Amino acid sequence: MAEKNENVNRRQLLKKSCFGGCLVGLGGLAGFLSGRSRAGDTLWQIDPYKCIACGNCETHCVLENSAVKCVQVYELCGYCDYCPGFHEPTALALDTGAENELCPTGAIKRKFVSEPYFQYDIDEALCIACGKCVKGCAAFGNGSLFLQVRHDRCLNCNECSIAAACPSGAFTRVPSDKPYLLKKVDNA
Amino acid sequence: MRRLFYILIATAVLSALCVSASAEMRFPPPEFEGDYVMPTTTTPHPHPDIYEYVDVAVLAAALSLASYLTLKLRSRRAIFVLMMLSLIYFGYWRKGCVCPIGAIQNIILSIFDSTYTVPITVSLFFLLPLVFTLFFGRVFCAAVCPLGAIQDMVLVRPVSVPYWLAAGLRLLAYLYLTLAVLFAATGSAFLICRYDPFVAFFRLSGNVNMLIIGLCFLLVGLFVGRPYCRFFCPYGVILRQLSRLSKWRVTITPDECIQCRLCEEACPFGAIRRPAVEWPAVEYAKARRRIAFLILLIPVLIALCGWGGSLLKNVTSRMHPTVRLAERIYLEEAGEVEGVTDPSTAFRATGRTIEDLYDEASVIREKFVTAGWVLGGFMGLVIGLKLGAVSVWRKRTDYEADRAGCIACGRCFKYCPREHVRLEKNKQEIS
Numbered sequence: 001m002a003e004k005n006e007n008v009n010r011r012q013l014l015k016k017s018c019f020g021g022c023l024v025g026l027g028g029l030a031g032f033l034s035g036r037s038r039a040g041d042t043l044w045q046i047d048p049y050k051c052i053a054c055g056n057c058e059t060h061c062v063l064e065n066s067a068v069k070c071v072q073v074y075e076l077c078g079y080c081d082y083c084p085g086f087h088e089p090t091a092l093a094l095d096t097g098a099e100n101e102l103c104p105t106g107a108i109k110r111k112f113v114s115e116p117y118f119q120y121d122i123d124e125a126l127c128i129a130c131g132k133c134v135k136g137c138a139a140f141g142n143g144s145l146f147l148q149v150r151h152d153r154c155l156n157c158n159e160c161s162i163a164a165a166c167p168s169g170a171f172t173r174v175p176s177d178k179p180y181l182l183k184k185v186d187n188a
Numbered sequence: 189m190r191r192l193f194y195i196l197i198a199t200a201v202l203s204a205l206c207v208s209a210s211a212e213m214r215f216p217p218p219e220f221e222g223d224y225v226m227p228t229t230t231t232p233h234p235h236p237d238i239y240e241y242v243d244v245a246v247l248a249a250a251l252s253l254a255s256y257l258t259l260k261l262r263s264r265r266a267i268f269v270l271m272m273l274s275l276i277y278f279g280y281w282r283k284g285c286v287c288p289i290g291a292i293q294n295i296i297l298s299i300f301d302s303t304y305t306v307p308i309t310v311s312l313f314f315l316l317p318l319v320f321t322l323f324f325g326r327v328f329c330a331a332v333c334p335l336g337a338i339q340d341m342v343l344v345r346p347v348s349v350p351y352w353l354a355a356g357l358r359l360l361a362y363l364y365l366t367l368a369v370l371f372a373a374t375g376s377a378f379l380i381c382r383y384d385p386f387v388a389f390f391r392l393s394g395n396v397n398m399l400i401i402g403l404c405f406l407l408v409g410l411f412v413g414r415p416y417c418r419f420f421c422p423y424g425v426i427l428r429q430l431s432r433l434s435k436w437r438v439t440i441t442p443d444e445c446i447q448c449r450l451c452e453e454a455c456p457f458g459a460i461r462r463p464a465v466e467w468p469a470v471e472y473a474k475a476r477r478r479i480a481f482l483i484l485l486i487p488v489l490i491a492l493c494g495w496g497g498s499l500l501k502n503v504t505s506r507m508h509p510t511v512r513l514a515e516r517i518y519l520e521e522a523g524e525v526e527g528v529t530d531p532s533t534a535f536r537a538t539g540r541t542i543e544d545l546y547d548e549a550s551v552i553r554e555k556f557v558t559a560g561w562v563l564g565g566f567m568g569l570v571i572g573l574k575l576g577a578v579s580v581w582r583k584r585t586d587y588e589a590d591r592a593g594c595i596a597c598g599r600c601f602k603y604c605p606r607e608h609v610r611l612e613k614n615k616q617e618i619s
Contacts, residue, residue, distance in 0.1 A: 019433045022322055026315060029295075033311040036298045040237050041307045052537065054530040062394040074226045078215025117218050121227070142213050151234035155283050155391065158290045159378035167530035168538075169509070180231045 042173040044160045045181050048146035050170035053131030053138065057147055060165040061129075067154035068129040068147050068162065070107070070122050075185050076144035079117035085137035085145045086110055086120055102132050124150065143183065151179050240309040243282060247313060247332065250274055251320040254327040257598075258438050262607065264598040270331040271340060279334035284390035286310055288317050288328070289335065289423040290381045292365075293372035300373040317423075321430045325437040329417060329427060330596035335386050339406065339414040340597065346456030347411045354458055355578055357419040362570045365422035366563045367504075374555050376508040380422060413456035417595065428592040438589055438596045440603075442610045445586035452587070454600040459593035464584045478579050486572035490565045497564020498557045505556040514549030517542055 046057075046068065057068035082094050086108050091100035096110050107126035111119040122145075129147055137145040163171030174181065220226075250270065257266045278284065286294075291314035298306040317328035329336050349357075368379045381387075385402035388394030408415045417424050431437070440451050440460065451460060467475065505511045509531070516532050519525045521542065528536075535545065589600070601607050 015433060019322065019435065022430060022433060026318055026322070030311070030315055033295065033298065033306065033315075034308075036305055037308040037311050038305040039308060041234075041240055041309065042305075043234055052530065052534045054534075056530075062388075062391060064393045071229050073229050075217065076213070077217060078213075079218050080215055113224055114220065114222070117220070119227070140214070142215055142217075150232055152232035154234070155285060156234070157381065158286050158294065159381035161382075161395070164377060164382065168534035176234055176237055179234050182229060182231070 038175070041156070041176040043149070043151060043156055043176050043179050044154060044163060044171055045149050045174040045179065046147050047170045047172055047181055048143075048148070048183050050168050051131075051134070051147055052168045052170070053134040053147065054167050055131050056165045056167070057129040057131065057162050060162045062155065062157060062161050063153065065153075066129040066162075067149055069124045069127045069150045069153075070129065070131070070133055070145055071148045071182070072120060072122055073144045073146075073183050074119075076142045076183060077120065078142050078144075079113060079119060080141065081116040081118060083110070083118065083120055083137075084140035085133035089136075102136055104128070104130060104132065108133060120145075146183060148180055148182070240307065243278075244309050244312045244316070246277060247316055250277075250332045251316060251327060254331040254596075255320060255324040258327055258330055258596045259324060259436055262442065262598065262601050262610075264601055267331050267596075267598045271337045274332045275334045275337035275341070278332070279338065279386075279390040284334055284384070284387040285381075286313055287334070288313050289333075289421060290378065290384070292423060292426075293368060293378045293380055296369050296372040297375060301375055304375075318426065318430060321427045321434060323435045325434045325591075326424075326427050326431045326595045329424065330598070333417075334390065335384075335421070336414060336417050336595070338386050338389060339409045339416060342406050342409050343413050343456055344410050346413050348453075348456075348458055349412060351458065352578070354418065355574060358425075359571065359574065360419050361421055361425045363567060364420055365425050366567055368422050370504060370556075370559050370563050371507050373559060374505075374508060374552065376505075385416060414595070418457060418593075431594070432591045434591070437591065438594055438598070440587055440589055440600045441606045442604070443606055445588075446606060447586070448605055449587070450605065451600045451603040454603040455589075455594075456599065457593060457595060457597070459590040459595070460600065461584060461588050461590050463586055464582070466583055467581055472581075475579065475581060479576060482572065482576045482579060485575070486569065489568035489572040491568070493568030493571065494561045494565035497560035497562075497567070499560070500564075501553055501556040501560055504560065505553045508552050508556075510545070511549045511552055514545050517545060 057066055059066075061067055082091075086102060087094060087100055088102050093100055098106065101108070105126045105128055107123045107128070109121045109123055111121065113119050131147060133145050134147055137143055160171060172181075250273075254267070254270055257263060257270060278287065286309075291310050294306045294310050295314050297304050317332070320327055331337075364379075371377045371379050383398065383401075385398060385405045388399045388402055405416050412418075440454075447463065452462065454460065466472075506515070513531045513535055516525075516529060517535065520528060520532055
């Protein structure tokens with residue numbers, strides 16, 4: 001009987017030391033993580049200088065209507081009459097006729113400013129992030145149209161499905177206090 | 189003439205599909221006269237960070253409440269209500285992200301990639317359930333995890349899974365954890381997030397394949413209690429081990445076991461262990477020899493599985509986008525495939541040399557060899573210990589909840605006559 005008691009005690013001692021070891025381990029992990037932690041959250045964003053407008057943003061977001069949208073940086077825009085982001089390359093006339101527009105959903109709005117300049121705005125409710133305008137603008141324009149994750153829509157998944165499918169590594173995690181990577185005039 | 193010009197442009201667009209986004213200012217912005225105001229680009233704000241801290245507070249509160257409900261109040265109904273509330277908050281309100289299960293990968297990545305910083309809220313999400321499990325058992329699984337809740341909700345007609353089958357299937361969870369650690373540590377992918385079967389239900393949108401797999405889990409879950417938790421959940425594997433050591437834990441009976449056997453069939457998760465007497469001497473000697481053999485087998489298993497893991501480098505490293513890209517470029521260069529893919533065109537547009545890419549890819553592949561040895565060895569150890577564990581005989585006098593397998597759901601409480609005595613006593617004390 002005495003031997004049995006000793007057995008039980010030995011097992012309990014082992015268990016207690018394991019328990020203590022786990023506590024110490026968790027504490028150590030917590031200490032390590034506090035060194036590797038950041039106060040704010042991180043969010044997903046597209047580096048516009050790496051983006052190749054492949055169209056995965058349209059199809060790979062977990063949301064039915066992608067959280068990525070096209071944005072327009074007006075400081076970079078040439079306000080062109082013929083806008084390679086707005087017009088079909090084979091457009092018969094430079095107007096807002098649907099047959100002349102590149103955007104499949106008509107999400108770019110063309111507004112007359114002064115001869116011969118036009119302002120181009122994105123209607124985000126219509127934009128599907130297909131990147132057709134981005135390609136056109138990058139190839140023949142100033143590249144003022146580009147894709148960005150819109151944080152009012154983004155669920156901020158731990159692994160972004162679009163990032164996993166991004167062919168050019170343009171998706172990066174950014175700190176939540178600087179959530180956008182907009183193109184700048186000087187390094188356009 | 190203009191038509192021709194546009195056609196030329198069209199062909200140029202098609203051929204220059206992958207011109208890198210940075211283009212020089214071809215058309216200088218006009219200087220507008222008059223009262224034209226240039227609009228500014230809108231930048232809608234993300235959720236304020238404070239929401240994340242609220243999540244952590246809710247998690248801590250839910251864990252504390254779950255501990256109280258399982259250990260002190262012992263009410264299945266209250267546990268169920270808390271479980272539903274957690275499902276609504278963490279699942280449907282917060283869209284199931286970030287969860288402690290997925291947080292494993294953030295933690296692992298932050299250990300192996302010094303440039304990656306993990307948000308403090310994610311660290312807390314990972315650590316809090318572990319600490320609670322170490323003290324109170326798997327209360328996180330019982331009433332806080334939304335993935336467990338959605339499966340627990342659909343369990344209508346539990347069938348019992350034989351012990352050997354359950355123990356074998358559980359190896360899948362270890363394998364899943366191992367692979368998740370492998371791909372997170374090498375910065376390849378977050379496997380657990382990619383193959384989360386239920387998150388699509390919480391968001392009510394997502395990948396169709398995962399939706400179908402989730403549906404299959406729920407269909408199986410009608411009969412087999414919590415199939416994902418028991419046989420796949422990588423976080424559950426960690427919680428199981430900590431739960432073995434927990435300071436306090438759920439007991440079937442509030443005070444003493446009277447061997448009435450009423451609780452025998454109560455657990456849909458096969459976590460109730462029957463009393464067992466000691467083996468006869470002949471059996472005992474045989475079992476001792478078997479255990480000795482199994483212990484000697486462990487190093488062999490570790491070496492074998494580690495070797496196997498390192499051999500898998502060509503398969504596993506393909507999960508890393510750089511390795512995938514390098515393989516594709518190699519095939520394109522060798523002329524074995526026709527055409528180009530988006531990643532390969534994007535790579536060629538960057539102007540990096542192919543040798544540079546090959547070097548980077550082979551460094552990454554070497555990492556997979558090392559990781560294959562370590563993690564394969566871990567799998568071997570797990571298999572060895574599991575073989576040992578199913579052969580070990582432990583004397584048990586009462587009906588007990590299995591320390592690792594019990595998820596503290598509280599279903600067995602009402603089966604115990606002693607529990608009814610306790611409730612009766614409580615009622616009398618109150619009146």
